[in-house]
Amino acid sequence: MTSALERAKFEYALRLADSNLILAQRLTAWCGHGPALEEDMATANVGLDLLGQARLWYGYAVELEGRGRTEDDLAYLRDAPAWRNLLIVEQPNGNYGDTIARQFLYDTWHQLLVAGLARSRDVRMAEIAVKSEKEVAYHVRRSADMMIRLGDGTDQSRTIMQAALARLWPFTGEMFAEDEVDLLLIESGVIPAAGTLADSWRHDVEQVLERATLAVPRSGWMQSGGKSGRHTEHLGHLLTEMQFLQRAYPGAQW
Amino acid sequence: MNEWPLWEVFIRSQHGLAHKHVGSLHASDATMALNNARDVYTRRNEGVSIWVIPSVQIVASDPADKAELFEPANNKIYRHPTFFPIPDEVKHL
Numbered sequence: 001m002t003s004a005l006e007r008a009k010f011e012y013a014l015r016l017a018d019s020n021l022i023l024a025q026r027l028t029a030w031c032g033h034g035p036a037l038e039e040d041m042a043t044a045n046v047g048l049d050l051l052g053q054a055r056l057w058y059g060y061a062v063e064l065e066g067r068g069r070t071e072d073d074l075a076y077l078r079d080a081p082a083w084r085n086l087l088i089v090e091q092p093n094g095n096y097g098d099t100i101a102r103q104f105l106y107d108t109w110h111q112l113l114v115a116g117l118a119r120s121r122d123v124r125m126a127e128i129a130v131k132s133e134k135e136v137a138y139h140v141r142r143s144a145d146m147m148i149r150l151g152d153g154t155d156q157s158r159t160i161m162q163a164a165l166a167r168l169w170p171f172t173g174e175m176f177a178e179d180e181v182d183l184l185l186i187e188s189g190v191i192p193a194a195g196t197l198a199d200s201w202r203h204d205v206e207q208v209l210e211r212a213t214l215a216v217p218r219s220g221w222m223q224s225g226g227k228s229g230r231h232t233e234h235l236g237h238l239l240t241e242m243q244f245l246q247r248a249y250p251g252a253q254w
Numbered sequence: 255m256n257e258w259p260l261w262e263v264f265i266r267s268q269h270g271l272a273h274k275h276v277g278s279l280h281a282s283d284a285t286m287a288l289n290n291a292r293d294v295y296t297r298r299n300e301g302v303s304i305w306v307i308p309s310v311q312i313v314a315s316d317p318a319d320k321a322e323l324f325e326p327a328n329n330k331i332y333r334h335p336t337f338f339p340i341p342d343e344v345k346h347l
Contacts, residue, residue, distance in 0.1 A: 038279050042293040142289055
């Protein structure tokens with residue numbers, strides 16, 4: 001890795017890989033515990049899609065880095081401060097409404113992002129984005145549909161969804177916060193500008209929440225830090241489980 | 255959770271073939287049934303088209319009527335087109 005631009009691309013690919021992998025780990029934890037068999041399968045499917053996408057981003061990241069690290073090294077041998085995922089994806093699954101709300105907020109962002117990345121000046125990023133687009137389109141179709149069902153459901157389900165939104169809302173600002181990595185890549189036409197993304201995201205989210213008869217939470221203090229490795233306490237616990245095998249039996253394979 | 259209604263799922267595996275019954279699932283309405291069918295029954299590239307039908311809409315024959323419904327056809331082998339010599343050139347019969 002030589003130029004500042006390449007370093008920024010590495011950092012950015014790592015962020016997307018980490019966000020997708022951590023969310024995949026969260027979602028697949030529902031396997032066998034979903035509220036209905038059908039939901040169970042659907043949630044695990046989305047998790048596996050995201051895992052596949054994470055692998056594509058890790059593959060590109062280690063290539064950009066060029067130091068011989070593998071995707072497994074990145075996934076299993078980094079401690080929490082080295083992770084670059086958004087804070088929202090490491091938030092606990094909570095009840096099923098919490099999981100759906102987290103998924104909906106993430107999917108809506110993810111869809112807009114991959115649509116923008118599909119026009120990236122970086123050919124590899126554009127290819128990965130194009131490959132992800134159809135999967136992500138289905139993810140948002142599903143999570144938006146569930147938001148509407150649960151929001152516009154019973155009094156109880158509506159209360160649960162409104163509470164879930166309130167809990168997760170402070171983690172949404174980070175999706176659109178720009179640091180020096182983002183700015184350099186936006187300037188170079190590699191990634192879409194966060195401002196445009198934020199407007200479209202807000203528009204899409206509001207439309208669904210209106211149909212779900214849910215109030216848009218008031219935007220106040222927004223959490224940040226995931227992109228620079230300052231995480232909530234939940235990530236460490238997730239990693240101990242996800243990385244257990246490689247930590248306890250270094251180099252184990254099957 | 256109250257039990258969601260049951261749906262029957264039919265999948266067309268490729269163009270030119272008929273939809274085939276693959277199983278059932280629970281969903282609260284048609285949209286959800288289609289989404290669930292996609293997630294439960296097409297994970298391994300099984301289909302190009304999905305039908306879902308509320309199970310209560312299917313009218314089934316009574317197993318007790320089996321004898322009068324199906325046995326009369328059993329002993330009429332002449333209804334099978336097996337009494338004609340088929341030229342070798344004719345395929346797909």
